[in-house]
Amino acid sequence: MILQMDSQHPSPYRIERVVTFLNDDGVIALPTDCSYSLACLPNRKTAVDKLIALRRLDPDKPLALMFRDLKHVAEYAQVDDNAFRLLRRLVPGPYVFILEANRKLPRFISDKRKHIGCRVPDHGVPQAIIDAVDMPLIVTSAIDPDSGMQLVDPWSVEGVFGHGISAVLDGGDVPGQFSSIIDLCGEEYTVVREGLGDVSMFR
Numbered sequence: 001m002i003l004q005m006d007s008q009h010p011s012p013y014r015i016e017r018v019v020t021f022l023n024d025d026g027v028i029a030l031p032t033d034c035s036y037s038l039a040c041l042p043n044r045k046t047a048v049d050k051l052i053a054l055r056r057l058d059p060d061k062p063l064a065l066m067f068r069d070l071k072h073v074a075e076y077a078q079v080d081d082n083a084f085r086l087l088r089r090l091v092p093g094p095y096v097f098i099l100e101a102n103r104k105l106p107r108f109i110s111d112k113r114k115h116i117g118c119r120v121p122d123h124g125v126p127q128a129i130i131d132a133v134d135m136p137l138i139v140t141s142a143i144d145p146d147s148g149m150q151l152v153d154p155w156s157v158e159g160v161f162g163h164g165i166s167a168v169l170d171g172g173d174v175p176g177q178f179s180s181i182i183d184l185c186g187e188e189y190t191v192v193r194e195g196l197g198d199v200s201m202f203r
Contacts, residue, residue: 001162002154007031007171008124018167019132026166027051029142029157030129032066033122034094034179034196035150036142036157038165039066041133048138054164056145064096064117065136066126073118076136077101083184091120092127094175094196098183115185125171141178152176 003014021028025046028039038055040047042065052059067073070087077099079087087097096117119139121127130137142151144160151157154170162168178195182202191199 001166002158002168002170005031005125005169005171010125010128010171015128015132018129018169021166022047022129022133024166025050027054027161027164028166029154029161029168030126031123031154031169031171031174032119032126032139032179033092033175034141035152035174035176036154036168037066037126037139038142038161039126039129039137039139042136042138050164051138051140054145054161055140055143057140062098062115062117063138064119064140066119066121066130066139067136068127068130069120072130072136073097073099073120077116077118086184086189087120090197092122093120094122094177094179095119096179096181098181098185098192100185117181119179123171125169150176150178 018028022041025044027047027050029036030039038051040051070091096119098115099118101114101116142157152174154168158168180195180197180199181192183190183192189202191202
């Protein structure tokens with residue numbers, strides 16, 4: 001099922017419908033400022049397991065979470081002064097920052113080192129959903145597990161994942177590229193993946 005969404009001001013009625021899907025252990029696909037992602041609630045282990053199975057992810061690797069803003073990130077991850085100053089310059093935007101998780105997150109979300117990926121998207125649809133559920137979303141890029149191709153439109157996402165998700169939220173065009181991943185856990189910050197977003201400051 002594909003639901004049309006205004007990218008800046010999504011319908012409150014449709015957002016409520018999406019929240020119902022999520023609370024029923026559903027997985028959805030949504031647009032971001034990079035591409036389409038699969039998403040579910042972090043406190044619904046059945047939904048998290050479903051998302052991992054759909055994307056054929058390694059269950060031992062940390063999952064990424066999508067947040068409302070930097071203050072929201074700091075509720076779930078350890079953000080020191082240096083990281084805070086950096087994130088304040090770069091979010092919202094097309095980045096995933098690897099940080100140490102705190103005890104507020106379920107154990108099954110982070111890896112053995114308690115690391116998680118934190119994302120604050122510059123897009124109205126995920127922001128409206130996060131506001132409505134009042135918690136971060138577990139997210140992973142909508143990539144076809146058979147071909148490895150990144151899916152950049154709602155119809156392709158529906159074709160690959162429609163059998164296992166509750167809805168695809170069509171929020172219009174997306175860049176169709178990956179976010180940049182920056183590891184902030186070590187003494188020196190490391191670029192794990194270069195995508196959208198300037199990473200020259202980390203070179």
